Amino acid sequence: MLVGYARTSTLDQTAGLEGQERDLRAAGCERLFVEQVSSVDVKERAKLAEALAYVREGDTLVVTKLDRLARSVAHLLDILDTLTERGAALRVLDLNLDTGTPTGRLLLTVLGGIAQFEREIMLERQREGIAKAKAAGKYKGRKPTARAKADEVLKLHREGVGGTEIARRVGIGRASVYRILNEADGVA
Template sequence: MLIGYVRTSTIDQKAGLAAQLRDLEQAGCERIFTEEVSSVDVAKREQLAEALAFARTGDTLVVTKLDRLARSVAHLVELLARLESKGVALRILAMGIDTSTPTGKLMLTVLGGVAEFEREIMLERQREGIAKAKAAGKYKGRAPTAQAKAEDVLKLHKEGVGGTEIARRLGIGRASVYRILNHAAPA
């Protein structure tokens, strides 16, 4: 069975949604899972989870473009492993890739490798830039946001406010609150 997955980033992308649906229907998808999820909420893709749960051995998950499915190379690799463990292939229409064929598997692996290589080069350049800025005395690093609020954390704690509420009020993580309280506690 061909199972389609459609995702648009916002409700305003009706044309993109219609185009994906049209392409998946033309490809012969018998069941299509659709969702409109912004990039902020992309971790909450319930329809993708349902599509993956619905897929059975011998099925093929079909998407129009790779970016509609995976957020990163690591996410793509994770999805591919899940599909492969269930005996489900992946077809990406815009790229002409179908992992049910040896050539399709090779192409997706090569593309994933190229993307990972590009990311490593970018990180290397970033590290070089940071080292150069540090040497010039221009790099200070990220300001420690929670430590800057240590006085407020201690004040709220003395007022009897719990750690979770302190974190919520100050916009910092609970772990940071407890780190500040543990550091301030007498040994």
């Protein structure tokens, strides 16, 4: 059985997700596992975990692109180990790659390494660009949303509301609440 897995990083990438689903169906996938979650949140990828638990001996997990499945070589190899233990293979459509063969497994490992290298280079360039923009005074970073709510946090705290409840009411994280309180007057 061909089992498809599709993923986009954000909720606003519906066209990309629909395209993946279309391609997986066209490839003959009988069952699809679809989610919208960042690849950075490996622990939050419930549908990937379900897909890996679902595959049986002789099945093939199909993805449209390698970056939809794993962001690092280590994670990719973990997924491959899981599939191998279950007697299943992996197929990557855009690479025309199938790990059902020794050559396919070798190529996937090499390509996974290249993909990780490219990602690390991109992140390095991004950090350099941000540093240059900061030095030129053009990059201010993310607007401090929690600090903008400091007056409201302090007011609720004076009323005796606890940190968790303040965070819920104001719409910020608990850590931000305690940071504001500590900066205000050392009250925790």
